[in-house]
Amino acid sequence: MENQNTIVINGNRFNFTMGDTILDVARNNNIEIPSLCHLKGTTPTGTCRVCVVEIAGQEDLVTSCDTKAVDGMIVQTESARVVASRKQTIKEMLSMGNHNCAVRAPHEESWTAYQLKVHADDNSPELCPAWGDCRLQDLAYYYQVSGSNYSNVETLYPMEMANPFIIRDFSRCILCGRCVKACNEIQVNNAIEFGYDGDKKKIIAGDDKLLKDSDCVFCGECVQVCPVGALVPKDARFDRAWETEKVRSTCSYCGVGCQIDFHVKDNRIVKITGAEDTAPNDGSLCVKGRFGFNFVHSEDRLTTPLIKENGEFREATWDEALDLTAKRLSEIKEVHGPDSIGVFTSARVTNEDNYAAMKFTRGVLKTNNIDHCARL
Amino acid sequence: MTNTIGDVEEADVILVTGSNTTENHPVLSSFVKRAVKYKNAKLLVVDPRQIKLTKFADHWLRPNLGTDVAWINGLMHVIIAENLHDKAFIESRTTDFEGLKSMVEKFTPDYVAQITGIPAQQIIDAARMYAKARAGAILYCMGITQHTTGTDNVKSLANLAMLSGNLGIPGGGVNPLRGQNNVQGACDVGGLPNVYTGYQPVTDEAVRKKMEDAWGVTGLSEKNGLTVTKMVPMAHDGDIKAFYIIGENPLVSDPDLNHAEKSFANLDFLVVQDIFMTETAQMADVVLPSACFAEKDGTFTNTERRVQRVRKAVDAPGGAWDDWKITSEIAKRMGYPMAYKNCREIFDEIRKVTPSYAGITYERIEREGLHWPCPSQDHPGTPILHTQQFTRGKGVFHAIDYIAPAEKVDDEYPLYLTTGRVLYHYHTGTMTRRTEGLNERAPESFVEISAEDAKKFGIEDESTINVASRRGQITVRAKVSDQAVSGTVFIPFHFAEAAANKLTNAALDPVSNIPEYKVCAIKLSSAA
Numbered sequence: 001m002e003n004q005n006t007i008v009i010n011g012n013r014f015n016f017t018m019g020d021t022i023l024d025v026a027r028n029n030n031i032e033i034p035s036l037c038h039l040k041g042t043t044p045t046g047t048c049r050v051c052v053v054e055i056a057g058q059e060d061l062v063t064s065c066d067t068k069a070v071d072g073m074i075v076q077t078e079s080a081r082v083v084a085s086r087k088q089t090i091k092e093m094l095s096m097g098n099h100n101c102a103v104r105a106p107h108e109e110s111w112t113a114y115q116l117k118v119h120a121d122d123n124s125p126e127l128c129p130a131w132g133d134c135r136l137q138d139l140a141y142y143y144q145v146s147g148s149n150y151s152n153v154e155t156l157y158p159m160e161m162a163n164p165f166i167i168r169d170f171s172r173c174i175l176c177g178r179c180v181k182a183c184n185e186i187q188v189n190n191a192i193e194f195g196y197d198g199d200k201k202k203i204i205a206g207d208d209k210l211l212k213d214s215d216c217v218f219c220g221e222c223v224q225v226c227p228v229g230a231l232v233p234k235d236a237r238f239d240r241a242w243e244t245e246k247v248r249s250t251c252s253y254c255g256v257g258c259q260i261d262f263h264v265k266d267n268r269i270v271k272i273t274g275a276e277d278t279a280p281n282d283g284s285l286c287v288k289g290r291f292g293f294n295f296v297h298s299e300d301r302l303t304t305p306l307i308k309e310n311g312e313f314r315e316a317t318w319d320e321a322l323d324l325t326a327k328r329l330s331e332i333k334e335v336h337g338p339d340s341i342g343v344f345t346s347a348r349v350t351n352e353d354n355y356a357a358m359k360f361t362r363g364v365l366k367t368n369n370i371d372h373c374a375r376l
Numbered sequence: 377m378t379n380t381i382g383d384v385e386e387a388d389v390i391l392v393t394g395s396n397t398t399e400n401h402p403v404l405s406s407f408v409k410r411a412v413k414y415k416n417a418k419l420l421v422v423d424p425r426q427i428k429l430t431k432f433a434d435h436w437l438r439p440n441l442g443t444d445v446a447w448i449n450g451l452m453h454v455i456i457a458e459n460l461h462d463k464a465f466i467e468s469r470t471t472d473f474e475g476l477k478s479m480v481e482k483f484t485p486d487y488v489a490q491i492t493g494i495p496a497q498q499i500i501d502a503a504r505m506y507a508k509a510r511a512g513a514i515l516y517c518m519g520i521t522q523h524t525t526g527t528d529n530v531k532s533l534a535n536l537a538m539l540s541g542n543l544g545i546p547g548g549g550v551n552p553l554r555g556q557n558n559v560q561g562a563c564d565v566g567g568l569p570n571v572y573t574g575y576q577p578v579t580d581e582a583v584r585k586k587m588e589d590a591w592g593v594t595g596l597s598e599k600n601g602l603t604v605t606k607m608v609p610m611a612h613d614g615d616i617k618a619f620y621i622i623g624e625n626p627l628v629s630d631p632d633l634n635h636a637e638k639s640f641a642n643l644d645f646l647v648v649q650d651i652f653m654t655e656t657a658q659m660a661d662v663v664l665p666s667a668c669f670a671e672k673d674g675t676f677t678n679t680e681r682r683v684q685r686v687r688k689a690v691d692a693p694g695g696a697w698d699d700w701k702i703t704s705e706i707a708k709r710m711g712y713p714m715a716y717k718n719c720r721e722i723f724d725e726i727r728k729v730t731p732s733y734a735g736i737t738y739e740r741i742e743r744e745g746l747h748w749p750c751p752s753q754d755h756p757g758t759p760i761l762h763t764q765q766f767t768r769g770k771g772v773f774h775a776i777d778y779i780a781p782a783e784k785v786d787d788e789y790p791l792y793l794t795t796g797r798v799l800y801h802y803h804t805g806t807m808t809r810r811t812e813g814l815n816e817r818a819p820e821s822f823v824e825i826s827a828e829d830a831k832k833f834g835i836e837d838e839s840t841i842n843v844a845s846r847r848g849q850i851t852v853r854a855k856v857s858d859q860a861v862s863g864t865v866f867i868p869f870h871f872a873e874a875a876a877n878k879l880t881n882a883a884l885d886p887v888s889n890i891p892e893y894k895v896c897a898i899k900l901s902s903a904a
Contacts, residue, residue: 164813187402188409188432217799218817219402234813247689250676252669253802255554256381256404257678257745262670262689269670269690278744280381280680286402288802288814293670295810296690300652302665303694313663318695318705325620325662326709328645332618338597342607342616345567346623346699347556349666350674350686352722353699354558355573356714357622358566360703363593364712368578368601369616372567374559375522375605375890376629 007073022064022075023051033077034086034139036227037176038065041282042185048176049089050139054079061085087145093136094147098122098155098171099228101131121155121171126238128172130229133241136174137228157202163212165234165291166223168203173230175201179222186284191216218287224273225283233291236271239263248275251289252348256280258289269293329365338367345372377680378761379513379549380747385411386547389509393422393444393533394519394894397429399799401517401553404679405429408515418509420502422447423519424794425824425866426859435502438861439492441792441895442523442781447499448532449778450488452539453480454503461507462541470538470771479775491778507540511547518555518796522894524782527887531774538771544762554679556803557669561677564733564748565726569601574730590729593712603889605631605882612639620706621648622699623666627655628804628872631891632882634848649702652806655872666699667692674700674719675741677748681758683736684745781895782883785863789845789897791829792864795876805870821871822855823900828862830854833900840903843867845896848878851903865898 006013007022009031016025021044026033037048046063053064056074061082064075076082093099100118119125131137140146157170175194180203183192191214195204205214223231244263251258259275272290276283305321306313316324332340343365345357354372361370384390384407397405411417412432421433422444430436439447455461456477466473485496506512514537520529534550542548554560566572576583584596602610608630610616619640630636640646640659648660651668671692677683692698700722704714716722720738727734735750736757746757762771785792800818801808808814823843825835835841837856842849843865852867852874860866869876881896 164816185410185414187406188413212817217398217402247687248685249670249687249689250557250678250684252557252676252686252807254401255556255559255679256401257557257676257680257682257684258403259684264689267690280678280682281403284403284406287800287817288808289403292802292808292811292814294812295652295807296668296670297693298652298810300810301668301693301696302651302653302657302663303696304665305695306660306663308661316662318697321662321664322702322705322709325647325664326706328661329618329620329647329706330710332644336617339601340615340617342602342604342611342619344604344619344621344624344626345562347554347559347562347567348623348669349558349562349699350669350672350719351558351561351565351677351683351726352674352719353622353703354562354567355565355722355726356700356703356716358572359591359714360707362566362572362578362587362596363591364707364710366595366597368569368597368599369607370567370601371569371604371607372559372562373556373604373624373626373629374563374568375603375888376626376893 005069005071007069007071007075009075010077016069020069022053022062022067022069022073025069026064026077031077033064034142035065036135036139036174037178039178039181039225042181045177048174050086052082052085053077054082083143086139087143090136090139090143090145091147093174094140094145097173098169099128099136099147101128101134101137121159124238128229129232129237130172131240134229135227156200160210161234162210163218165218165220165287166211167232167234167237168211169230169232170202172228173203174228175203176227178225178227179203179231182221182225187219187221189215189217189219192222218291219285220287220290221284233271235291236263239265239270244270251285253286253288253292258285260285260289269296333365338365339369341365341367342369345370347373377549377551377553378543379546379551380680380759381407383546383549383760384408384513384515385415387411387417387509387511387513388547389418389420389506389512391420391422391506391512391514392429393514393516394521395515395517395553396423396425396427396796397515397517397553398427400555400797402799404553408432418505420505424861424864426861435498435505437494437498437502439494441794441864442525442892443492443778444520444523444529445525445532445776446483446488446491446778447494448529448536449480449483449776450485450492450499451503451506452476452536453483453488454485454500455507455539456480458504460504461539465541466539469765470773472773472775475775476535476539476773479777506536509540509542511545512537512540512542513547513549513551514542515551515553517553519894521552521888522890522892524883524885524892525779526885526890528776528779532776534771535773535776538773543771544760544764546760549760552679557678558676560679560681561675561683564677565730569603572729573726574732587729590725605884605889605891608636608639611643614642617643618645619643619647621646621656622703623650625654625656625804625806627659628875628877629869631877631880631893632847633875633877635882649699651696654804654806664702665694665696666702667696671696672698672719675723678745681747682745683733683741683748685738685741782892783881783895783897785897789899791898791900793843793845793879793896793898794864794866794894795869795880796866797870798868801868801870803870804872809870821850821852821868821874821876823852824855824857824860824866826860826862827856827858829860829865830856834902835900842901842903843879843898844901845879845881845898847881850874850876850878
């Protein structure tokens with residue numbers, strides 16, 4: 001088509017739709033431009049400067065996430081200037097906090113002192129909770145950057161542990177603002193924003209309250225989008241990504257049917273995250289769906305059939321319990337007729353479970369007295 | 377839902393009523409909030425409480441409890457009087473408009489204001505806003521249905537949507553928000569007294585014959601069964617002798633619990649299949665331990681009719697079994713083999729006997745679910761219902777008059793009570809109350825009361841008070857809140873030790889048999 005808008009990225013020509021950013025065009029064509037602050041579905045800010053690219057004829061590098069593609073533009077995504085800029089950006093980020101993974105290249109004399117300081121801040125001898133699952137770490141490896149000048153980085157704001165679900169570790173925050181975008185533009189809970197200026201800049205809740213005293217509703221969207229170890233689920237703080245297996249399923253609370261990923265380790269669920277890039281929730285969850293799964297492994301779970309005798313329950317085998325149930329239902333059906341029995345199936349169990357209960361009620365008991373908690 | 381969850385963001389006017397969406401469907405509420413904040417949608421909230429969504433709303437209409445038919449008729453009165461109705465849609469897609477028109481004639485804004493307490497001008501403004509929408513979505517929940525006029529309320533919302541041509545289009549629709557993960561699916565596969573799977577009536581001989589052939593049985597009952605809300609009182613009177621209860625806790629969730637408890641005590645035999653020793657299981661003769669959602673494979677169907685996979689992540693504890701396996705084993709012992717190897721075999725049987733599910737397979741929903749109706753494997757599913765015609769052909773307008781709630785306040789019981797959930801807990805709390813963090817956020821029951829009522833009845837914030845209705849009494853903490861509006865208090869029903877349902881009224885909607893959880897009369901007194 002004559003009027004097609006095109007740009008050239010790394011020597012290849014691509015069509016685009018008016019309004020697309022350079023990052024959009026690149027990603028639509030499987031060209032990877034790294035980014036940290038960019039969050040799908042929200043307005044771009046260009047804050048982190050990792051996504052910079054070079055445009056022919058322009059002196060300054062531009063952030064590709066908030067620069068619109070223009071017809072005829074010629075873009076380089078990995079030129080020497082771009083790479084140098086990214087390396088500098090990443091280095092500065094690594095230098096500003098407790099990024100105690102292997103990318104903090106050992107500076108012989110200060111490494112131990114640095115680690116001990118971080119361990120003291122963390123109150124733990126573990127490496128960063130995000131180790132192995134950190135975008136900053138990935139980029140540091142990719143561009144072979146190590147932190148330096150890190151020896152006495154002051155931790156300005158103490159770690160916030162004062163709520164049941166989310167650890168806020170300001171020492172590892174790179175101020176990319178993804179959490180702010182997630183809270184305000186995706187969940188629209190409007191609980192957090194940027195506060196203070198310059199070196200004191202910080203993500204704050206309300207007028208810098210603890211999360212538990214703020215408007216936060218603990219949906220955990222911020223934790224899911226945090227690219228580093230600044231926001232961590234309290235119960236799964238040091239559960240390493242490579243030690244867990246992910247299983248895709250559907251949340252069992254309300255009727256929205258959010259798609260979830262169970263993170264499973266040693267036959268236990270250690271974490272639940274929202275499944276991304278799929279309807280209906282595209283990564284979002286609420287506090288119950290994300291954090292309310294402890295009941296699964298509760299000590300209170302029923303594990304064996306029980307039969308009541310003289311007013312007390314006793315443990316029984318499946319055969320005993322099933323035989324007794326079948327016998328009593330058969331007797332009552334025989335003596336009082338099928339309609340003297342009622343079955344409550346459940347809005348909590350699967351379609352397959354419900355169908356089996358329905359077929360049993362109608363086909364075996366021969367009554368239509370089946371209902372569930374839809375009305376309750 | 378007639379439309380999808382994602383479709384909410386296509387609406388330019390959203391009417392939310394009887395749904396505290398941010399607490400009960402938090403993720404869905406973010407679609408509403410995004411539409412308002414970033415896509416210039418207008419939001420109308422009609423709710424007796426000043427819920428969080430009212431902060432995003434262009435208009436908050438605050439009706440007296442149980443007066444929904446009146447305000448909906450009022451909106452329709454204005455729309456017709458101002459000639460804002462969609463004549464083309466009414467002409468081509470509906471019948472019985474004249475009956476509706478004459479019914480709503482008397483529902484002038486002033487008359488509606490007297491019944492509902494909503495100022496007349498607000499009725500007019502809301503009517504104009506909804507009627508002028510390019511696409512207007514209605515979202516509702518139990519605040520609409522849990523009334524003795526619940527069916528009337530739902531039909532009235534359908535009237536309103538048809539009157540404005542807001543059905544069958546993206547961003548429109550009448551959208552009930554299902555409160556439990558698989559209410560939709562439990563209904564779809566026939567967990568109801570009057571229908572088999574896919575809403576095929578039990579009274580239809582051809583359907584019965586089809587099921588008898590598919591199951592290899594004879595003599596299926598030809599009369600409708602009973603709803604839960606009818607069965608429990610019948611147990612009280614001795615006409616029902618046994619219950620088999622799967623994954624439900626009616627002794628916290630039923631209305632008028634004191635009465636329900638006597639019903640259960642009167643049974644000859646009670647078998648409860650659950651994951652915990654619930655209040656209901658305590659009363660059982662046999663308790664059967666089942667696997668929870670994280671321990672089983674299968675499908676749930678969400679509120680937008682999307683059939684989605686459930687997958688096993690961990691083993692069930694001890695000797696707990698899948699629910700379908702337990703049921704099948706009881707069937708076998710009663711002389712009917714239900715020998716399924718796995719849940720996929722059951723799903724394939726559901727597909728065979730259910731036209732609306734016929735095209736859905738586990739393979740097709742491996743990555744993303746499909747919306748029924750999906751009649752064949754090459755059918756893409758149906759995200760939006762009624763785009764060409766309604767299920768029965770033309771949509772029928774129902775002329776519905778206003779009927780007051782079953783119970784009214786009086787000198788002895790001077791306040792209205794409405795019940796519901798809070799963000800941090802779910803239904804009867806058997807799951808959420810076993811997560812420490814959720815308990816930390818919401819540790820106990822409370823009665824939410826306005827500052828004005830608190831003063832009037834001498835109630836201190838945080839004090840312990842008795843709340844009594846004609847049926848029972850509970851003790852809870854007072855929470856003076858600007859969410860409450862004077863004359864009405866709110867109590868969540870999650871907490872068995874202060875069960876709100878000891879107070880609620882078991883009066884039923886005559887059609888759906890839903891109890892009137894959302895309105896009863898109560899009195900307060902200090903517990904000190």
